[in-house]
Amino acid sequence: MSTACTEPTTDSRPPVTGWRRFTNEGRGHEPFLTPRNRKLWYGFLAICLIAGSWGAWLRLTQGLAMTDLTSQMPWGAWVAFYIFFVGLSAGAFLLSSLVYVFGMYQFERIGRAALLSAVVSMFVALAFIGLDLGRVERGPITLAYFHWTSPLSWEVRFYVIYIALLIAELIIAVRLHKGLVRSAHKAHRWLRILGTIGVPLAIIGVHGGTGTIFAVVKARAMWFGGLFPIIFVVSAMVSGTALLLAVYYWQRRGTGRTPDPALIQGLGKVLVAAVIIDLLLTFYEFIVPLLAFQSHDADIISIQATGPYAWTFWGLQLAVGMVIPTIILLSPLKRKVGWVVAAAMMVVVGIVGVRFNIVVPPLVAPIIDGYPTNYYFPTLGEWLLCLFLIAGGALLYSLISEWQPIHEPEPDTAADTPVADADSPTTTEVTT
Amino acid sequence: MAGYPGVPASPTTDSTHVPRWGMVIDLQKCVGCDSCTVACKVENRTPPGVNYNVVVEQEIGTYPNVRRVNIPRPCMQCDTPPCVTVCPVNATYKGDDGVVVIDSDRCIGCRYCITACPYGARSFDFGESYADEMQGADELQAPEWGIERGTRGGVWSSPVGTVRKCTFCAHRIPRGEEPACCETCIGDARYFGDLNDPDSLVSKLAADPRAFRLKEEVGTNPSVYYLR
Known part of the structure; x- marks a missing residue:
């Protein structure tokens, strides 16, 4: 037995005790959220998780019989959310590549947030598709048996490589930010190399590939065709940019600081460009089969446009997801930070509608x-x-952000000024 | 040789002959009684929502210039099956005898093949049961693919949570019996046999000018022919 001895500490700060040990408070990082917002946010997540656990319980005890799916209607909400989150991930990653590969350093302060969003989105996507399997326990055998004609078989492998690459890139970016790397130059080069590998992987492998899962199904009109993977990639860029914009804004607000208007404007420009390309592709996707009078495609379009889900098509997908945000981002309203953020959040919701449709x-x-x-x-x-x-x-995203400096501004950029009145986001005028 | 154990090589005397099982359905003889659907459910003991055979009732034209056609629809056992190409784990494949089979012990239940089938011929086993309506419904399962599957609801052996499909009654073929739907048909509208044998009845009927196949334009090359 040895007597307890206290090591001499070189840290003059007061010791961090209790649950705060698990946050970055007292580690010299900027906190992820202010104490009051932290309580609100985690309380909200706890309510969602408790309510949602009932669905998880039903899934585990009743299997897929608890869904509204049938043999004629084999895929539903979970597949829609699976492609939604794969899209978010690919979009967020492509946004991070703007920083690390294409050198658009005006977006650097969201680089780590983009990488973390990409990782967490992939985990959520895999959770959705994993729980959608009739035999969840056999999910891992997809890695053991390969079928080269099946896009899904390729996808599983691409997802694994992609997640590994994302995690490696995130670790380097975080260590670079914390000054733990030996050579910042080398770290930047590694980020560029990984990002350069990642861009074609995300476009062709991960999200173009996910579109290919649908595009090769010749039995289903509106899925079958070469345009579909491209639409997937573009709408990924749309949703990823919009999500990052909203996350950046609300996290800044959550710490009681003013978001950087120039950054939000820049992201808004990327967003509106992607949304317009997405609108264009959507237009051709519909006009070509309609003018070709393809009866099977026309049946599906008429279900989409006039059937029981028409409100999701006209309301969610087109109005909320595309047209209104485009108008906001092209009109003088784009100079108001609040409107740009509102447009981004509408886009994220609208893309959910796109995925369901x-x-x-x-x-x-x-x-x-x-x-x-x-x-x-x-x-x-x-x-x-x-x-x-x-x-x-x-929750996973928040906990990692508490633990590591994901959202902390770059040391060389101007520190955000604390905002006195934190309750009027939409009136923040941008000075250019 | 045939795609699964115990299947005889051929009805002909040539021992190297590999059959390609096919079906011909005479729509002039079909009265739309759904006996084939019932016989199939009994033979394969399929649970609620799992139907290997259905009779599609098509209504062509608008009243009063209207006619109805009954199209019995088993699995087409396509020669180039789109359901097989999309399976991520090779759980479904086409046997040498032309029958598209599923390895229930490998299927992960992703249902990609259901979306890929142009005929809607595949079903997902959601685990539902007739136990409330029928005594002993779960006591026995059909020995699909020649494998005894015990009682329904067994965690490992049961096909619950996987995709299921018509097998041309693969467990009956080795015994020299035709599929249950063909045997039961009250109008003798369904013929079963070897399409690789030019002298077989199905080969001759499939060569008839009345013969057509569903959705030929998709390029699936089905082994089920219809006589209009």
């Missing part, structure tokens, strides 16, 4: 004349599991 209407249409038209609307249990996984992703 990718998955659901082509499966709802009868595949042979004489089959009934299906109807699908996710059950409460399905929604609750969605809530559970999304809140879980947000």
